Amino acid sequence: MNDVQNRYIDREKSWLAFNARVLQEAGDPNVPLLDRLRFLGIFSNNLDEFFRVRYAAIRRLSLSGKTGQKILGGVTAKDLLKEITAIVIQQQSESLRILDIIEKELEKEGIFMLNETQLSQSQQIFIHDFFIQKVAPALVTVILNDLAEFPILKDTSGYLAVKLVMKVRGKSILGIVTGKPEVRYAIIEIPKTINRFVVLPSEDNKQYIIMLDDVIRYNLHHIFNIFDYERVSAHMIKITRDAQLEIDSDMSKSMMEKIALGVKDRRIGEPVRFVYDQSIEKDTLKFFLEKMHIDSEDSVIPGGRYHNRRDYMDFPNLGRYDLLYKPMPGLPIPGLSLEGSILEQISQRDYLLNAPYQTFSYVIKFLREAALDPKVTCIKITLYRLAKNSQVISSLINAARNGKRVVVQIELQARFDEASNISYAEQMQTEGIELIFGIQGLKVHSKICMIERIEHGKLRRYGLISTGNFNESTAKIYTDVTLFTAHQQILKDVSKIFEFFHVNYRLYRYKHLIVSPHHTRSRFNKHIDREIMYARLGRPAFIKLKMNSLSDPKMIDKLYDASRAGVKIQLLVRGICSLVPGVKGMSENIEAISIVDNFLEHSRVYIFCNDMNQEVYISSADFMTRNLDMRVEVSCPIYDQQVKEELIASFDVGWKGNVKARLHAENLANKYRPRGTNPMFRAQFETYKYYECLLESNNHF
Numbered sequence: 001m002n003d004v005q006n007r008y009i010d011r012e013k014s015w016l017a018f019n020a021r022v023l024q025e026a027g028d029p030n031v032p033l034l035d036r037l038r039f040l041g042i043f044s045n046n047l048d049e050f051f052r053v054r055y056a057a058i059r060r061l062s063l064s065g066k067t068g069q070k071i072l073g074g075v076t077a078k079d080l081l082k083e084i085t086a087i088v089i090q091q092q093s094e095s096l097r098i099l100d101i102i103e104k105e106l107e108k109e110g111i112f113m114l115n116e117t118q119l120s121q122s123q124q125i126f127i128h129d130f131f132i133q134k135v136a137p138a139l140v141t142v143i144l145n146d147l148a149e150f151p152i153l154k155d156t157s158g159y160l161a162v163k164l165v166m167k168v169r170g171k172s173i174l175g176i177v178t179g180k181p182e183v184r185y186a187i188i189e190i191p192k193t194i195n196r197f198v199v200l201p202s203e204d205n206k207q208y209i210i211m212l213d214d215v216i217r218y219n220l221h222h223i224f225n226i227f228d229y230e231r232v233s234a235h236m237i238k239i240t241r242d243a244q245l246e247i248d249s250d251m252s253k254s255m256m257e258k259i260a261l262g263v264k265d266r267r268i269g270e271p272v273r274f275v276y277d278q279s280i281e282k283d284t285l286k287f288f289l290e291k292m293h294i295d296s297e298d299s300v301i302p303g304g305r306y307h308n309r310r311d312y313m314d315f316p317n318l319g320r321y322d323l324l325y326k327p328m329p330g331l332p333i334p335g336l337s338l339e340g341s342i343l344e345q346i347s348q349r350d351y352l353l354n355a356p357y358q359t360f361s362y363v364i365k366f367l368r369e370a371a372l373d374p375k376v377t378c379i380k381i382t383l384y385r386l387a388k389n390s391q392v393i394s395s396l397i398n399a400a401r402n403g404k405r406v407v408v409q410i411e412l413q414a415r416f417d418e419a420s421n422i423s424y425a426e427q428m429q430t431e432g433i434e435l436i437f438g439i440q441g442l443k444v445h446s447k448i449c450m451i452e453r454i455e456h457g458k459l460r461r462y463g464l465i466s467t468g469n470f471n472e473s474t475a476k477i478y479t480d481v482t483l484f485t486a487h488q489q490i491l492k493d494v495s496k497i498f499e500f501f502h503v504n505y506r507l508y509r510y511k512h513l514i515v516s517p518h519h520t521r522s523r524f525n526k527h528i529d530r531e532i533m534y535a536r537l538g539r540p541a542f543i544k545l546k547m548n549s550l551s552d553p554k555m556i557d558k559l560y561d562a563s564r565a566g567v568k569i570q571l572l573v574r575g576i577c578s579l580v581p582g583v584k585g586m587s588e589n590i591e592a593i594s595i596v597d598n599f600l601e602h603s604r605v606y607i608f609c610n611d612m613n614q615e616v617y618i619s620s621a622d623f624m625t626r627n628l629d630m631r632v633e634v635s636c637p638i639y640d641q642q643v644k645e646e647l648i649a650s651f652d653v654g655w656k657g658n659v660k661a662r663l664h665a666e667n668l669a670n671k672y673r674p675r676g677t678n679p680m681f682r683a684q685f686e687t688y689k690y691y692e693c694l695l696e697s698n699n700h701f
Contacts, residue, residue, distance in 0.1 A: 007560075007586070007664060008578045010072070011551045012054055012080065017086050017476060017668040018575040019046045021596040023091060024662075024670060027098045033109065034323040035598070036102050040095060041313030046090065048310060051273040052243035053415065055084060055299065059272055060242070067366045071228065079292040090172075092275075096304045110206045111318065115305075119531055123200050124218075127210065130198065136210070138191040141223055145184050149438050150291040153187070158308040160216060160234040162186040163284045167230045181230065185287055188216060188223070188234070196311040198334060199318070207318050217285075235280035237288060238307040241274035241405050243415070251265075278302035325598050330359030334698035336484070342366050343373065343453070343462050346484045350640035353482040354650065355468070356599060357691045358689060360475035363482060364391050368693035370451045371399035373676075376453040378405040380498050380515040382444055385417050386424055387473035393424055409436040409501050411444050438632075439504045442517060445627065446620050446634040447482075450494045461491035465636040467603040467618050478594070478602040479684075481618050481692045483636060483643065487512075490636065497634065516633035521555070523635075524623075527615070529609045530565075534611050535566040542568040544607040544651055549576040549622045550592075556623075563589040572654050574601040576624075577664040591666035593673055595657055597684045605647055606635065616644045653690050658682030 025031055026039035062077035072080055118128060142151050153159060166182040190196075190213060198215055200208035213236060214224075220232050274294050276285060294300060317324060336342070336351045342365050345351075353362050358488050370376045386392060400406045409633050410425050412418055425435055438444045447466035454458055464470075468480025485491070495514040500508050507518060514523045528543065535541035543562065550556065550571065556579045563569060563586065571577070571592035581592040595601050604619040621633035638644045659682040661673040 001443065006226065006583075006666075007580065007582060008553060008556060009668070010080070011576050011578050012058070013053065013086060013087070013668060014551075014576045014578055015050060016084065016091070017670055018594065018596075019043055019050070020047060020091060020668075021594060021662055021670050023095055023098065025596060026095070026102070031106075031326075032323050032325055033102060033105055034317060034320065035325050036098075036310045037315045040099060040102070041092075041310045041315070044308070045310035045313065047091075048155075048240060049243075049416070051240040051299070055081070055272070056242035056244060056272045057519045058084075059270075060244070069450075078610055081299070085301070088299070089301055092301060092303055095309070099304075108144050108307045109320070109323065110318070112206060112208050114200070114208055114210045114214070116210070116214040119218070120203065122203070123208065123210075124202060127198075127215055127218055128222075131215055131222065133350075134194060135191065135215055136222070138193055139216070139223070139602055140189040140191075141186060143184060143186050144287075144291070153239045153292070154189075155239050155243075155271075156236075157192060158190045158213070159237050159239075160188040160213065161210065161237045161280065161288055162188060162191065162220070162224075162232065162234045164224060164227055164229045165231045165279060167228050183225070183283070184229075185284065187223070190216065190236075190308075195314070196308075197314075197316055199316055207585070209316070210320075213306060221532050233276040233281065233284075236283065237277070238275045239271050239292070240275075241269035242272050243269060247691070254458050273299040273301060275301045275303045275307050277305050277307075279305070307322050310519060320323075325583070328357070330361070331357055331363060331688075331691050331695055333358050336362065336693050338362065338365055342369055342481065342484075343451070343486075346462055347460075347486045349610055350638075350643050350644055351484040353484065354603075354646075354687075354691065355475040355480050356477060356480070357479075360472050362484070363464065363470060364395060364472065366451075366462075366484065367392060367395035367449075368398070370405065370453075370462075371395050371402055373453065375453045375455060376451055377454060378407065379449070380407040380409075380452075380495075381447050381449040381470065382411075383410045383424075383470060384411045384414050384447065385469040385471055385474070386420065386447060387471045388420075390424065391472050392470045393428065396428065396433060400428075400431045400433050406433045407498065408433055409438065409444055409498070411577070412437055413443055436501045439501065442630060442632055442659060443626075444632040445499065446515075446632050448494050448497065448634055450491055460486070461488060461495070461659070462486050463491045463494055464484070465494070465518070465618065467489075467605075469618055478600045481603045481605065481647070483533070483618060485640075487639060490639075494634075500632075503512070512637055514617065514619075514635035515634065516627060516631055517629050520621055520633060520635060521628045524555070524606070527606075528562050531567045531609060532562050532565040534609070541566065541611050542609040544570045544605075544648075544655070545623070546572040546601075546603060546605040546651055546654065547619075547622045548574050548602060548604065549624050551578040552555070552623050552625045552628055553578070555628070559590060560586050570655055571662060571664070572601070572651070579664070581664055583666075593655075593661045594659070594664060595654060595661050595683050596672075597660040597682070599684055601654075605651055607628045607648060607651060614648060616647050618647070650687055650690065652689050654683045656681050656686070660684070 022039055022043045026036045053383050058077050058080055062081060164184040168181045194212055196212050198210050198212055218233050271294055275531055333353055334353055336345055370379050396406050410421055412421050414421055449464040451462045463485055464482055466482035469476055490512045493510040495510045514520050531541045531543055550573050569590040573592055574594050577592055581587050581590040606617040608615045616638040617635045619635035621627040627633050658675045658678055659680050662670045
């Protein structure tokens with residue numbers, strides 16, 4: 001193994017190791033049964049996106065004729081594709097094994113998954129009626145043999161590949177019909193407008209579920225009754241396409257038009273993965289592979305009877321709340337009331353919201369109050385991913401209707417949310433909201449909001465700076481921190497960022513915020529260099545970093561430098577970690593863990609010892625090259641002492657985790673952190689308890 005490979009873990013393999021941690025949750029018998037199914041769905045959904053983006057990018061590199069060794073850390077693109085496919089096949093096999101175990105456990109709980117061959121007479125009647133009334137009107141079925149062009153299969157849908165063996169119409173010799181039977185092929189798209197899991201009527205205190213796929217299989221005779229066939233079979237297939245967004249260079253088109261066209265063209269992107277039911281007949285598989293031009297460069301993966309297992313994220317709960325995690329309702333923020341004026345309270349001091357441990361309602365309250373307050377003249381906000389039926393958008397429209405100036409920077413290139421964001425943009429445009437569509441070559445990934453208010457004849461600003469999206473849906477499952485502040489100097493910097501959106505040829509200087517693409521790398525390098533200096537002077541020196549991904553080689557090298565100087569480094573990295581921890585002479589002072597549990601760890605918190613005068617930042621940026629150099633990101637210093645202590649304490653709670661914490665390591669083994677003689681410490685549960693204690697302490701005083 002060469003030096004480059006020793007210094008960095010391949011980011012694609014590290015990502016696959018993260019998804020393997022998600023799969024571990026599905027396989028963990030200590031996780032509630034229905035939540036184990038949810039983790040299976042998350043695993044599958046993650047894998048879909050990986051193939052659409054990362055695998056597709058490496059495939060394009062391979063097809064270009066370049067080896068890609070320089071940017072891929074010494075391995076060729078072609079070899080990396082093979083390694084990825086081998087890992088994915090193994091993970092898919094493991095996921096099927098886990099699903100089989102879960103289904104057996106569900107049966108012990110009186111919940112049975114049936115297929116079309118296992119139905120009682122009353123269930124058959126129910127399924128037939130359900131098909132006629134609900135399913136048949138929504139079906140798209142295409143006979144393929146005589147088509148001039150094979151239909152475009154969508155990579156968000158599942159399909160049944162159907163084989164019809166027709167009755168022979170040859171001559172009869174001595175009572176035996178001769179001649180080769182004609183074979184017809186068809187494709188049935190499984191409707192997404194109907195829940196994939198059909199709940200059957202209960203019988204004998206038992207609950208039954210059948211997949212929509214099997215409802216269709218049971219009724220194949222109804223679909224193809226105009227054909228005189230001898231036998232029919234249906235096997236599921238699934239295609240994944242390259243999701244690269246091609247932006248039209250036509251200057252006469254608006255950005256919204258260009259993105260909309262790019263999203264539309266994505267449906268005909270090159271196939272990068274073909275997954276099939278491994279029990280499919282060879283001639284049927286060959287027919288589909290040839291018709292879809294799937295070649296050796298594509299990832300052809302045998303699977304089980306059902307694909308699109310991301311649908312398990314929406315598995316019906318059947319009223320069995322005993323088979324789900326006990327809910328942790330969002331807590332109030334100590335000292336910050338949802339009654340009365342939230343702006344008035346923020347004017348006195350900063351507050352921190354740590355979702356989902358605390359309720360996201362504060363963000364909505366902040367925006368709704370600004371929409372109604374006669375003294376508020378302007379609201380400015382950046383939007384990246386939004387909830388379906390977004391309360392944030394509703395609040396902004398409400399503000400515009402109340403005569404406020406509303407300025408929204410909406411990122412139309414938020415991957416897989418482009419269509420949703422275009423729809424929201426059109427909605428806001430009709431309400432007179434000023435829209436900014438970003439900067440050429442830079443995604444706007446920052447999460448900032450600023451309110452301008454006239455108080456005693458002077459302009460005063462209030463703001464939100466967050467690590468996560470202004471999205472009330474994901475705020476229930478993603479851990480993110482949001483600062484509520486009236487710090488006028490910080491908010492003056494926020495105002496400069498909105499100026500940058502309008503006049504982006506100027507290089508702005510920020511006194512407090514650290515802003516990508518211009519300053520993030522250099523400023524954090526200086527913070528690391530300062531820790532190196534203190535370590536060499538024999539003074540206290542440590543760095544604590546919590547993020548989603550760590551893959552930028554230069555930042556990794558800087559952390560290696562710090563480790564060699566004696567700086568103690570703790571890394572809480574949920575996903576990709578290309579840094580190799582614990583290597584003597586390179587990274588022996590670095591520990592790195594990943595926590596994968598009921599909530600998705602998403603907040604970014606950066607803590608520097610600074611000779612025990614700790615500096616703390618919250619950030620929208622991971623230590624990835626794209627976040628440092630190719631996006632608009634914001635890292636915000638924390639000046640309020642209470643908020644600072646809270647962030648340091650919550651990091652330390654996470655770091656003590658020894659139940660759902662896995663060790664980052666070069667071998668990507670996902671070993672759980674050794675517990676030794678320490679008692680079980682589940683970081684997310686303990687974090688919730690920490691915020692409960694904060695609340696009780698505040699109420700006591």
